[in-house]
Amino acid sequence: GQQLNQSPQSMFIQEGEDVSMNCTSSSIFNTWLWYKQDPGEGPVLLIALYKAGELTSNGRLTAQFGITRKDSFLNISASIPSDVGIYFCAGQSSGGSNYKLTFGKGTLLTVNP
Amino acid sequence: SQTIHQWPATLVQPVGSPLSLECTVEGTSNPNLYWYRQAAGRGLQLLFYSVGIGQISSEVPQNLSASRPQDRQFILSSKKLLLSDSGFYLCAWSIRNREHYGYTFGSGTRLTVV
Numbered sequence: 001g002q003q004l005n006q007s008p009q010s011m012f013i014q015e016g017e018d019v020s021m022n023c024t025s026s027s028i029f030n031t032w033l034w035y036k037q038d039p040g041e042g043p044v045l046l047i048a049l050y051k052a053g054e055l056t057s058n059g060r061l062t063a064q065f066g067i068t069r070k071d072s073f074l075n076i077s078a079s080i081p082s083d084v085g086i087y088f089c090a091g092q093s094s095g096g097s098n099y100k101l102t103f104g105k106g107t108l109l110t111v112n113p
Numbered sequence: 114s115q116t117i118h119q120w121p122a123t124l125v126q127p128v129g130s131p132l133s134l135e136c137t138v139e140g141t142s143n144p145n146l147y148w149y150r151q152a153a154g155r156g157l158q159l160l161f162y163s164v165g166i167g168q169i170s171s172e173v174p175q176n177l178s179a180s181r182p183q184d185r186q187f188i189l190s191s192k193k194l195l196l197s198d199s200g201f202y203l204c205a206w207s208i209r210n211r212e213h214y215g216y217t218f219g220s221g222t223r224l225t226v227v
Contacts, residue, residue, distance in 0.1 A: 035218075040221070040223070041220055041221065042119075042203050042205075042218030042219050042220050042221045043157075043203075043218050044218070045216075045217070048215060090215065090216075092215065100159075100162070101207075101215065101216055103156070103157045105155060105156040106156055106157075108155070
């Protein structure tokens with residue numbers, strides 16, 4: 001089946017630093033999604049990307065849909081303590097009626113104040 | 114607007130006891146529904162998904178089962194819990210036949226089997 005390689009697995013940074021994480025796949029996706037999971041909560045959608053090459057921002061977050069449709073990255077600028085959590089990438093293929101998501105294994109982000 | 118409810122938030126159950134976790138969605142019809150498990154705060158493992166009432170697909174054979182008795186209700190069950198069933202269980206829904214919308218997750222149930 002489809003698999004996503006998400007890296008890094010974890011990051012320990014100082015408040016104010018920028019963060020970058022990425023996902024790669026051997027398969028093509030039509031949609032890339034980035035989720036954040038706060039401790040003890042369900043993941044929440046941060047950014048959705050719909051077209052190859054698309055660059056989208058949401059506040060301090062910026063994500064890009066790779067031109068090959070097989071990768072995506074997420075950048076967080078000027079990190080703050082509330083950025084702590086697990087970040088998941090997810091790819092979505094078309095076809096059929098299910099539109100199942102394939103998730104990466106997550107990047108655990110720790111921000112030291 | 115659409116909302117997803119999941120309960121209970123936490124549960125401590127003895128080994129060998131039954132389990133029933135419930136998830137309901139409001140504000141939409143004919144959703145796709147999903148059950149995920151997350152161990153040790155990391156990856157999301159898809160357990161079951163459903164595209165309609167009574168239609169359940171299992172991704173991983175295990176000690177759990179799922180049912181969808183109503184359009185917007187999804188239930189995760191076990192007849193006899195194992196220690197390895199401990200984890201964080203997440204329900205999610207998506208719009209059927211609509212690309213680009215992703216999943217919306219519930220707030221999760223923390224299950225500890227003792």
